[in-house]
Protein backbone atom coordinates (compact mmCIF):
# COMPACT_ATOMS: atom_id res chain seq x y z
CA UNK A 1 0.00 0.00 0.00
CA UNK A 2 1.19 3.52 -0.80
CA UNK A 3 2.39 5.70 2.07
CA UNK A 4 1.32 9.33 2.50
CA UNK A 5 4.82 10.75 2.28
CA UNK A 6 4.38 12.43 -1.13
CA UNK A 7 0.58 12.68 -1.12
CA UNK A 8 -0.61 15.86 -2.86
CA UNK A 9 2.68 16.33 -4.73
CA UNK A 10 2.43 16.27 -8.52
CA UNK A 11 5.46 14.74 -10.21
CA UNK A 12 5.98 14.60 -13.98
CA UNK A 13 8.41 11.90 -15.05
CA UNK A 14 9.48 11.36 -18.67
CA UNK A 15 10.44 7.98 -20.14
CA UNK A 16 9.00 5.87 -17.32
CA UNK A 17 7.81 2.83 -19.27
CA UNK A 18 11.16 1.11 -18.75
CA UNK A 19 14.62 1.33 -17.18
CA UNK A 20 15.56 3.93 -14.57
CA UNK A 21 12.32 5.84 -15.20
CA UNK A 22 10.16 2.85 -14.40
CA UNK A 23 12.07 2.14 -11.17
CA UNK A 24 11.78 5.84 -10.25
CA UNK A 25 8.03 5.72 -10.90
CA UNK A 26 7.60 2.60 -8.75
CA UNK A 27 9.22 4.33 -5.77
CA UNK A 28 7.24 7.58 -6.19
CA UNK A 29 3.98 5.64 -6.64
CA UNK A 30 4.64 3.71 -3.43
CA UNK A 31 5.16 7.01 -1.58
CA UNK A 32 1.74 8.32 -2.69
CA UNK A 33 2.70 10.98 -5.26
CA UNK A 34 0.32 12.12 -7.99
CA UNK A 35 2.30 10.85 -10.95
CA UNK A 36 2.20 11.68 -14.65
CA UNK A 37 4.24 9.32 -16.80
CA UNK A 38 5.06 11.20 -19.98
CA UNK A 39 6.25 9.04 -22.85
CA UNK A 40 6.03 8.43 -26.56
CA UNK A 41 4.22 5.10 -26.34
CA UNK A 42 0.81 4.65 -24.71
CA UNK A 43 1.05 1.00 -25.69
CA UNK A 44 4.18 0.52 -23.56
CA UNK A 45 3.26 2.88 -20.71
CA UNK A 46 -0.41 2.06 -19.97
CA UNK A 47 0.40 -1.53 -18.83
CA UNK A 48 3.19 -0.13 -16.62
CA UNK A 49 0.69 2.26 -15.02
CA UNK A 50 -1.70 -0.65 -14.38
CA UNK A 51 1.12 -2.61 -12.71
CA UNK A 52 2.22 0.40 -10.61
CA UNK A 53 -1.36 0.99 -9.45
CA UNK A 54 -1.80 -2.66 -8.53
CA UNK A 55 1.52 -2.83 -6.66
CA UNK A 56 1.17 0.47 -4.78
CA UNK A 57 -2.59 0.90 -4.37
CA UNK A 58 -1.98 4.48 -5.62
CA UNK A 59 -4.60 5.39 -8.24
CA UNK A 60 -3.25 8.86 -9.03
CA UNK A 61 -1.04 7.76 -11.94
CA UNK A 62 -1.77 8.88 -15.49
CA UNK A 63 -0.18 8.83 -18.95
CA UNK A 64 0.70 11.86 -21.05
CA UNK A 65 1.79 11.49 -24.69
CA UNK A 66 5.22 13.09 -25.22
CA UNK A 67 7.54 12.67 -28.22
CA UNK A 68 10.72 14.56 -27.35
CA UNK A 69 12.12 14.34 -30.89
CA UNK A 70 9.29 16.48 -32.26
CA UNK A 71 9.03 20.06 -30.95
CA UNK A 72 5.41 20.55 -32.09
CA UNK A 73 4.47 17.36 -30.22
CA UNK A 74 6.30 18.61 -27.11
CA UNK A 75 4.25 21.81 -27.26
CA UNK A 76 0.98 19.86 -27.60
CA UNK A 77 1.92 17.60 -24.72
CA UNK A 78 2.70 20.52 -22.41
CA UNK A 79 -0.57 22.27 -23.27
CA UNK A 80 -2.56 19.10 -22.51
CA UNK A 81 -0.69 18.55 -19.28
CA UNK A 82 -1.15 22.12 -18.06
CA UNK A 83 -4.89 21.87 -18.73
CA UNK A 84 -5.01 19.14 -16.08
CA UNK A 85 -2.26 20.28 -13.67
CA UNK A 86 -1.80 23.97 -13.07
CA UNK A 87 0.74 23.35 -10.29
CA UNK A 88 3.66 20.94 -10.69
CA UNK A 89 5.97 20.07 -7.80
CA UNK A 90 8.65 18.11 -9.63
CA UNK A 91 9.67 17.56 -13.25
CA UNK A 92 12.11 14.71 -13.82
CA UNK A 93 13.62 14.89 -17.32
CA UNK A 94 14.60 11.24 -17.46
CA UNK A 95 13.83 10.09 -21.04
CA UNK A 96 16.78 9.81 -23.37
CA UNK A 97 18.55 7.91 -26.12
CA UNK A 98 22.17 6.71 -26.37
CA UNK A 99 24.00 5.47 -29.42
CA UNK A 100 21.17 6.48 -31.75
CA UNK A 101 21.79 7.82 -35.27
CA UNK A 102 19.80 10.30 -37.28
CA UNK A 103 17.97 13.56 -36.85
CA UNK A 104 14.81 14.62 -35.04
CA UNK A 105 11.63 15.76 -36.80
CA UNK A 106 13.01 19.32 -36.64
CA UNK A 107 16.38 18.34 -38.15
CA UNK A 108 18.57 18.30 -35.02
CA UNK A 109 21.13 15.56 -34.33
CA UNK A 110 19.06 12.83 -32.65
CA UNK A 111 20.80 12.71 -29.23
CA UNK A 112 20.98 16.50 -28.93
CA UNK A 113 17.38 16.95 -30.10
CA UNK A 114 15.88 14.17 -27.96
CA UNK A 115 18.02 14.51 -24.84
CA UNK A 116 18.38 18.28 -24.69
CA UNK A 117 16.19 20.35 -27.02
CA UNK A 118 12.87 18.50 -26.49
CA UNK A 119 13.30 18.49 -22.67
CA UNK A 120 14.45 22.14 -22.80
CA UNK A 121 11.18 23.20 -24.48
CA UNK A 122 9.09 20.93 -22.23
CA UNK A 123 10.75 22.46 -19.15
CA UNK A 124 10.23 26.03 -20.40
CA UNK A 125 6.53 25.34 -20.98
CA UNK A 126 6.03 23.68 -17.57
CA UNK A 127 8.09 26.26 -15.65
CA UNK A 128 5.14 28.56 -14.78
CA UNK A 129 3.37 25.58 -13.15
CA UNK A 130 6.57 24.61 -11.29
CA UNK A 131 6.84 28.17 -9.97
CA UNK A 132 3.38 27.78 -8.42
CA UNK A 133 4.56 24.91 -6.21
CA UNK A 134 5.74 25.62 -2.71
CA UNK A 135 9.16 24.32 -3.78
CA UNK A 136 9.30 23.23 -7.42
CA UNK A 137 12.17 21.02 -8.59
CA UNK A 138 13.60 20.23 -12.01
CA UNK A 139 15.77 17.14 -12.20
CA UNK A 140 17.84 16.49 -15.34
CA UNK A 141 19.04 12.92 -15.64
CA UNK A 142 22.39 13.64 -17.29
CA UNK A 143 25.40 11.31 -17.21
CA UNK A 144 29.03 11.03 -16.24
CA UNK A 145 29.49 10.83 -20.02
CA UNK A 146 29.26 14.64 -20.02
CA UNK A 147 32.84 14.65 -18.65
CA UNK A 148 34.17 13.60 -22.05
CA UNK A 149 32.48 16.41 -24.01
CA UNK A 150 34.91 19.24 -24.77
CA UNK A 151 32.16 21.72 -25.59
CA UNK A 152 29.06 22.12 -27.75
CA UNK A 153 29.95 21.61 -31.43
CA UNK A 154 27.41 24.15 -32.75
CA UNK A 155 28.19 23.39 -36.37
CA UNK A 156 27.21 19.69 -36.15
CA UNK A 157 23.96 20.02 -34.21
CA UNK A 158 21.79 20.31 -37.28
CA UNK A 159 23.00 17.23 -39.09
CA UNK A 160 22.90 13.46 -38.78
CA UNK A 161 24.97 11.73 -36.05
CA UNK A 162 28.56 11.49 -37.31
CA UNK A 163 30.32 8.97 -35.03
CA UNK A 164 29.89 5.20 -35.38
CA UNK A 165 28.95 4.64 -31.74
CA UNK A 166 26.95 7.86 -31.36
CA UNK A 167 28.61 8.19 -27.95
CA UNK A 168 30.34 11.53 -28.66
CA UNK A 169 26.99 13.03 -29.57
CA UNK A 170 25.48 11.43 -26.45
CA UNK A 171 28.20 13.04 -24.29
CA UNK A 172 27.42 16.46 -25.81
CA UNK A 173 23.69 15.99 -25.14
CA UNK A 174 24.43 15.09 -21.51
CA UNK A 175 26.74 18.10 -21.14
CA UNK A 176 23.77 20.14 -22.39
CA UNK A 177 21.60 18.60 -19.61
CA UNK A 178 24.07 19.81 -16.96
CA UNK A 179 24.50 23.28 -18.53
CA UNK A 180 20.71 23.60 -18.80
CA UNK A 181 20.15 22.78 -15.10
CA UNK A 182 22.93 25.18 -14.07
CA UNK A 183 21.62 28.07 -16.14
CA UNK A 184 18.04 27.51 -14.95
CA UNK A 185 19.25 27.53 -11.34
CA UNK A 186 20.89 30.94 -11.89
CA UNK A 187 17.77 32.28 -13.61
CA UNK A 188 15.37 31.17 -10.85
CA UNK A 189 17.40 32.43 -7.89
CA UNK A 190 15.53 35.29 -6.23
CA UNK A 191 12.63 34.84 -8.65
CA UNK A 192 11.01 31.62 -7.46
CA UNK A 193 11.52 28.67 -5.13
CA UNK A 194 12.31 26.41 -8.10
CA UNK A 195 15.55 24.47 -7.72
CA UNK A 196 17.39 22.39 -10.31
CA UNK A 197 19.63 19.33 -10.22
CA UNK A 198 21.59 17.29 -12.73
CA UNK A 199 22.90 13.84 -12.07
CA UNK A 200 24.62 10.67 -13.13
CA UNK A 201 22.50 7.66 -12.13
CA UNK A 202 25.37 5.15 -12.29
CA UNK A 203 25.87 2.71 -15.13
CA UNK A 204 22.56 0.92 -15.16
CA UNK A 205 21.28 -2.27 -16.82
CA UNK A 206 18.48 -0.68 -18.87
CA UNK A 207 17.36 -0.54 -22.50
CA UNK A 208 19.37 2.62 -23.13
CA UNK A 209 22.25 0.60 -24.57
CA UNK A 210 20.04 -1.01 -27.25
CA UNK A 211 21.55 1.08 -30.08
CA UNK A 212 25.17 0.95 -28.92
CA UNK A 213 27.08 -1.51 -31.13
CA UNK A 214 28.82 -4.58 -29.76
CA UNK A 215 31.52 -4.76 -28.22
CA UNK A 216 30.91 -1.33 -26.62
CA UNK A 217 27.55 -2.38 -25.16
CA UNK A 218 29.11 -5.64 -23.86
CA UNK A 219 31.90 -3.77 -22.09
CA UNK A 220 29.47 -1.31 -20.52
CA UNK A 221 27.25 -4.15 -19.30
CA UNK A 222 30.07 -5.64 -17.20
CA UNK A 223 29.71 -2.82 -14.66
CA UNK A 224 25.99 -2.29 -14.37
CA UNK A 225 23.70 -1.38 -11.45
CA UNK A 226 20.07 -2.53 -11.13
CA UNK A 227 17.43 -0.04 -12.29
CA UNK A 228 16.30 0.31 -8.63
CA UNK A 229 19.80 1.41 -7.61
CA UNK A 230 19.97 3.55 -10.75
CA UNK A 231 16.80 5.40 -9.66
CA UNK A 232 18.23 6.41 -6.27
CA UNK A 233 19.94 9.63 -7.37
CA UNK A 234 16.87 10.88 -9.28
CA UNK A 235 14.74 10.14 -6.20
CA UNK A 236 17.23 11.90 -3.94
CA UNK A 237 17.23 15.05 -6.09
CA UNK A 238 13.45 14.97 -6.59
CA UNK A 239 12.37 14.43 -2.99
CA UNK A 240 15.09 14.83 -0.37
CA UNK A 241 14.06 17.64 2.03
CA UNK A 242 17.75 18.40 2.64
CA UNK A 243 18.11 19.65 -0.96
CA UNK A 244 15.20 22.15 -0.83
CA UNK A 245 17.46 25.20 -0.98
CA UNK A 246 20.30 23.71 -2.99
CA UNK A 247 20.25 24.39 -6.72
CA UNK A 248 22.41 24.00 -9.81
CA UNK A 249 24.57 21.20 -8.45
CA UNK A 250 25.50 17.84 -9.95
CA UNK A 251 25.11 14.47 -8.23
CA UNK A 252 26.62 11.06 -8.82
CA UNK A 253 25.07 8.10 -7.00
CA UNK A 254 23.27 10.21 -4.35
CA UNK A 255 26.27 12.40 -3.58
CA UNK A 256 27.20 15.82 -4.83
CA UNK A 257 29.98 15.39 -7.38
CA UNK A 258 32.27 17.50 -9.49
CA UNK A 259 30.89 18.41 -12.89
CA UNK A 260 33.33 19.02 -15.74
CA UNK A 261 35.07 22.36 -16.18
CA UNK A 262 33.11 22.89 -19.42
CA UNK A 263 29.84 22.23 -17.55
CA UNK A 264 30.76 25.03 -15.12
CA UNK A 265 31.27 27.53 -17.97
CA UNK A 266 28.56 30.16 -17.37
CA UNK A 267 29.03 31.85 -20.73
CA UNK A 268 28.56 28.53 -22.51
CA UNK A 269 25.43 27.76 -20.46
CA UNK A 270 23.98 31.18 -21.34
CA UNK A 271 24.76 30.69 -25.01
CA UNK A 272 23.17 27.23 -25.05
CA UNK A 273 20.08 28.60 -23.29
CA UNK A 274 19.74 31.51 -25.71
CA UNK A 275 20.24 29.31 -28.78
CA UNK A 276 17.80 26.72 -27.42
CA UNK A 277 15.19 29.44 -26.90
CA UNK A 278 15.71 30.59 -30.48
CA UNK A 279 15.49 27.02 -31.89
CA UNK A 280 12.30 26.24 -29.95
CA UNK A 281 10.47 29.51 -30.64
Ligand SMILES: NC(=O)c1ccc[n+]([C@@H]2O[C@H](COP(=O)([O-])OP(=O)(O)OC[C@H]3O[C@@H](n4cnc5c(N)ncnc54)[C@H](OP(=O)(O)O)[C@@H]3O)[C@@H](O)[C@H]2O)c1
Nearest residue numbers: 015019020040067068069094095096143203204206207208
Ligand atom coordinates in the same frame (compact mmCIF):
# COMPACT_ATOMS: atom_id res chain seq x y z
N1 LIG B 1 21.47 3.33 -18.16
C1 LIG B 1 22.56 3.98 -17.82
O1 LIG B 1 23.59 3.37 -17.49
C2 LIG B 1 22.62 5.47 -17.83
C3 LIG B 1 23.82 6.10 -17.48
C4 LIG B 1 23.87 7.49 -17.47
C5 LIG B 1 22.73 8.21 -17.77
N2 LIG B 1 21.58 7.56 -18.14
C6 LIG B 1 20.41 8.38 -18.47
O2 LIG B 1 19.29 7.91 -17.73
C7 LIG B 1 18.08 8.21 -18.44
C8 LIG B 1 17.18 6.99 -18.46
O3 LIG B 1 17.87 6.00 -19.18
P1 LIG B 1 17.60 4.44 -19.08
O4 LIG B 1 18.93 3.82 -18.93
O5 LIG B 1 16.53 4.11 -18.14
O6 LIG B 1 17.12 4.21 -20.61
P2 LIG B 1 15.96 3.33 -21.28
O7 LIG B 1 15.71 2.10 -20.50
O8 LIG B 1 16.34 3.21 -22.71
O9 LIG B 1 14.72 4.31 -21.17
C9 LIG B 1 14.71 5.49 -21.89
C10 LIG B 1 13.32 6.07 -21.88
O10 LIG B 1 13.31 7.25 -22.69
C11 LIG B 1 12.23 7.16 -23.60
N3 LIG B 1 12.47 7.89 -24.82
C12 LIG B 1 13.47 7.70 -25.72
N4 LIG B 1 13.30 8.52 -26.76
C13 LIG B 1 12.19 9.25 -26.52
C14 LIG B 1 11.50 10.26 -27.23
N5 LIG B 1 11.90 10.67 -28.43
N6 LIG B 1 10.39 10.81 -26.68
C15 LIG B 1 9.96 10.39 -25.46
N7 LIG B 1 10.55 9.43 -24.75
C16 LIG B 1 11.66 8.86 -25.28
C17 LIG B 1 12.10 5.68 -23.87
O11 LIG B 1 10.85 5.39 -24.45
P3 LIG B 1 10.69 4.07 -25.43
O12 LIG B 1 10.72 2.88 -24.53
O13 LIG B 1 9.36 4.32 -26.07
O14 LIG B 1 11.84 4.11 -26.38
C18 LIG B 1 12.25 5.14 -22.47
O15 LIG B 1 11.05 5.29 -21.76
C19 LIG B 1 18.52 8.71 -19.82
O16 LIG B 1 18.45 10.11 -19.85
C20 LIG B 1 19.98 8.25 -19.91
O17 LIG B 1 20.74 9.08 -20.75
C21 LIG B 1 21.50 6.22 -18.17
